[in-house]
Amino acid sequence: MKNILFLLIISSALLSQSVRTDHVTAELVSEFNTIKPGVPFTVALRLEMDEHWHTYWRNAGDSGIPTTIEWNLPPGFEAGNIHWQFPQKIVVEGLSNFAYEEEVFLLVNITPPDIISASEITLNAKADWLVCKIECLPGGADLSLTLPVSDRINEASKWFDDINRTRSLLPIANAPWTVSAEVEEESVTLFLTSEKNEVAYPGDITFFPYTGGIFDNASQQEVSRNENTIRIKLPLEAFRSSEPDTIRGILVSDTGWRGDDSEKAFEISIIPGEQAPISENQNSESLLLILGFAFIGGLILNLMPCVLPVLSLKIMGFVEQANSGKREIYHHGLSFTAGVLVSFWVLAGVLLLLQSGGQKLGWGFQLQEPIFLLVLIILLFLFSLNLFGVFEIGSSLTRLGGGSSKSSGLTGSFISGVTATIVATPCTAPFMGSALGYTLTQPALITMTVFTALALGMASPYLLLSIFPKWLKIIPKPGNWMIAFKQFMGFLLAATIIWLLWVLSAIKGSDGLLLTLMLLLFSSIAAWIYGTWGNISVSTTKRRIATVISLVILLLPGYYLGSTIEQIDFSQSSTSENSSDWENYSNEKVQQYLSEGIPVFIDFTATWCLTCQVNKKVALHNDEVESAFKDAGIKTIIADWTKRDDEITDALASFGRNSVPLYVLYSGKKGEKPVILPEVLTPEIVIDYINQL
Amino acid sequence: MKKTMLFLAVFLLTITFSVSGQKAAIDKAAPDFTLTDSKGETHSLSDFKGKYVVLEWINYDCPFVEKHYDAGNMQKLQETYTGKDIVWLSICSSVDGKQGNFTPEEINKRSEAHGAKFTAYLMDTDGKVGKMYAAKTTPHMYVVNPEGTLVYAGAIDDKASTDKADIKDAKNYVAAALDAAMAGKEIKEKVTKPYGCSVKY
Structure with missing residues (x-):
């Protein structure tokens, strides 16, 4: 009886309202029929377009704008960025768009809190898009999806297969290919070297850049192959808003990057070098x-x-x-x-x-x-x-x-x-x-x-x-x-x-610190009991009892306090202590300053990175250096990576890094590449770099 | 006499071809063109040497163009800068039979309804001038200085959307370029990525 009731709840609550607008039907769909507290799941914005109409990818191409989703979620729920399946290239009269026709699922990971008191949860989102055939119409819809909360194992919904298929269309970060790039006057050439000496299988290849306004999207991308290298020549836009300093985007193959019927999209992020493409020999040399x-x-x-x-x-x-x-x-x-x-x-x-x-x-x-x-x-x-x-x-x-x-x-x-x-x-x-x-x-x-x-x-x-x-x-x-x-x-x-306690307090605040210190007290009591009555000078029975007691004192509070600490929602930015001269990082802000020609210094840092902290105290938050920054009109920005942050991870990747510290100085002049400072700083080094601007 | 005429004809043809084969590029001489406006008059870019010229690619049925005209933003820009002796040419490259390709009567009716303040609305019905300038979107904006050099190409502002509410917080690139150039300063953003509907070639 209870089960039937449960099923009834599911079938009634699961219904999400699909919204029909001009040329587009939109709805929110989940891979599962229920929400299990603490277990992340994927929700998709499903757009179904009328025949020959299309909506856009993250870079729309020559015209159009990307679809956006603005979430309004219950407290404790978090939504990630859109994971975009690879688009198709639609060329009309010499102009090219990166878009989706027929049907698309834009995937977003939702992380629910560990404890949910409500019996059902409604996820709300406002989706906006531009739909075009040849003419265009802006569209949008307020969407919602209600799902029951359950502790049972998540049950696949009717959309599970579609969402799973879409996952296979997302770009992969690693493939058995080495990619490098070379910039010429009016083009960029990508060199793809197969580690398996196998250049035949990727079939037809198309590059889709993440940033618009750099590459000439409509012109033919020339692909040529020899023994173990594929060359792709990408013509540059005659009117380009910036130079190809970092080439980020996806390479789409019509057969797959890891053999037939494997993943078709491969994400790349490379800083072009002037040197010739890496041949087998040079490769091993630079590897050495x-x-x-x-x-x-x-x-x-x-x-x-x-x-x-x-x-x-x-x-x-x-x-x-x-x-x-x-x-x-x-x-x-x-x-x-x-x-x-x-x-x-x-x-x-x-x-x-x-x-x-x-x-x-x-x-x-x-x-x-x-x-x-x-x-x-x-x-x-x-x-x-x-x-x-x-x-x-x-x-x-x-x-x-x-x-x-x-x-x-x-x-x-x-x-x-x-x-x-x-x-x-x-x-x-x-x-x-x-x-x-x-x-x-x-x-x-x-x-x-x-x-x-x-x-x-x-x-x-x-x-x-x-x-x-x-x-x-x-x-x-x-x-x-x-x-x-x-x-x-x-x-x-x-x-x-x-040091580690300080890092923890940056993530979980003073409450988290307090609970951790309590936990340390219990640990020390456990250690003391074990040390006093658990050593070999004591009889075996006593020793066993002491061991059990000390384990209980260690593990029981450890479990309870640990899970309490885990749940502390400490969202205050750890950089708030910084003086007002240092702004928090956002890519948009940096681009904004650079577009205005303002020089920018970015400090990629984390509380847990000691080198970063030493540099900060010694060389960055130093009166002399700070006034030098001010005099040179340099905006100082701090990118704090203490907690997970996808935007900062992306920014690090654009400099070919995946670790901190990283110090970057932009001159603010158009087309000039940013300078990367050494990992160990002194005030003199920083001032030298500032003077060189 | 006949010979001279033939020579002249060939000479003129050569010039015409060399001009129409040109492509616009930033900081280079803006290629000349001649088009007829919705009132039946012809205009050449070279007629306006000595003045700043703004080129605006237009399509009244595109939602991005509607955004700026319905909000009065484009008209305000046109009024401000034509008031400073700048020439404003709105160019429509929608070819025959495509969206935005209207009869002159329809154009004049719509322009009047919008209260447009451009110098002229030029009809590029074969898309040649659009392609010469690599115009991609409506709107797509260009600024030519009094020496005839192309000094700005790109978006109208930095908020790529069809939402009128975005205009007030947007940074207008065309105004920034004109203000800087007229004050004798360097234009900071000479090229930006245009946004809008595709030009209907």
Whole structure:
């Protein structure tokens, strides 16, 4: 009976009102029949056009304007940007449009809050479009979609297949092709190199730019092929509003980019170079160079302020092992290296996977997740308590005493490798920015190779030490001094925790900070109980009870407080503390200033990026520098990437980067390329750049 | 005598061809053209040397043109700048049988109803002048300076929409270009991406 009632509710509530306007029928449709709290789902604006009428893509082409959706959602619901399936090119009398005929689904991801008290939810949206055949009519509709809320597994709606098919028409970010570009007087040539030496299969290719007014849309795009390269010559617009500094858009193949019947649209974002197209040889050469940079970058990572304290764990390990056997030290070195390697691979793999799933993420993305931060803070806190001697894990007591335990020691080395990597990611060291950015445009295999070099670079000092343990001879014999040393390292770790707490407070506010500190209190009680009654000097039964109690004290509040912190909706911008001279980033604003010829400086930053914070304090928010900015009439803009932000991720990508810090200075003069400043700044460097304008 | 006539004819033809084959480009001499207006008079661009000339591609049935005429925005611009001794030529390149291609009577009726203040409404019924200037949309705006150089090409303003409410917050590129040029300053945006309906070639 209950089920039937439920079905009735679904069938009555699911109806969305389709709106018929001149030449267009519009409606909102969902992939699911219900909304499950906390589970994102896709809603589409479905437009059905009369025969021969069309509505427009994100870049309409020579005329027309793109369809827009303005959402009005219940509190806690969030809508993403439109995901546009690739358009068709419609040419009429020498003018060209990028548009959709017949039927189109414009996809938008909706994220509902974790808790919904209402039994049904209505999503409202105002859609506006221009529909044209040869003549044009502006159109629009107020649309709504009501769906019941349910905790059950989402059930596919009748639109599920259509929405899924549309997903396969969205551009993919990675394909087994290397793309480069060269700018000539009146054209741009794209060079596509197949990694499989296979140039036949993409069939006919068309480029659709994201920005209008640069390329001559109506002229023929000449495509030629030789052994392993496809050239596409794109004529430039005679009257162009800007030069092709960055080429962003999609390449559409009529067969697919990964073989027959694979994805047909491939998203590219490249900064044209003057150099000749990358041939096989040059490619491997520049790859070698990049690998070298990545290795050195990894090495330098060890000295970055965010990694140093964590490495204290590792240094501790070496001190402890200094007097063990040669073989054992070697094994520890290998475990640590493995820990670093595996975690770099996992991070890079997850990043690639999420990116190919259409998520806009960059390096350091894990610190944009509050739950991840929380777990990391607690873990490091427990580590530091361990160093202070509040509790010992397993047989580490005996290890300190001079003996050694193989298995737990090796796991420890592995874990310290993992921790070091996770904390290291946000500290994009110099050299690493370009190496990481390079991977953006590369296929997965090369990306993984670059990350491997990075990992090896970071682990190399320890690996070398463990291969040549003689170098460790200078370390004195173990004794009481080691306990003091260990405790000192605990303070360094505490410093890292302060930094992470600050990052968390930037994402979740002072409430989140308070709850986290409470959680740390519980963690310390748990550690204390375990340390006092759970060590090996106590009887087995007592020890077991103490272990269970301390786990309960750690995990229960951890679960409740953790989920409460997760739900805190802290939307206040973390940049509000900045002085009024610094404006918050928006692409529109930057373009506005540039179109007025005003020079612009952009600081791409994040709270969790220590390099960024040091630069900010030392070189940017410095009176001398700020007055130099003012005197030169430069607008200073801050792009804060602490939380996920698709617009900023896109902007970083347009400079070939996927990490912060990045400092960009636009002269404001037409056609002049922006200057990218070094990742490590001093006031003198910044002022030098300002004077060069 | 006959020979001289033949020579002259060939000479003139050559000039005509070389002119009509020209393409407009920014900061270059604006190619000359001759068209008939809705009142039956002919005008050449070269007639107006020594004055600023605004070229406005027009199609009264296009919603983007309607936006600016229904709101009185285009007329206000025309009035302001023709008042400053600027020549304003509205050009319709809708070819025969396409939207926006009207009889002269219909044009004059509509222009009067709108209270249009242009110098002349020129009929480019074969689309030649439109293609010479690579006019893509209605409206698509151009500014020629007194030396005959093309100094602006692009949109009327920076709010690509059909919504009249957008006009008051929009930055008008044509006004900005004319004001800057007449004050002897550099025009900041010489080329912008035009928006509107396609020109009905």
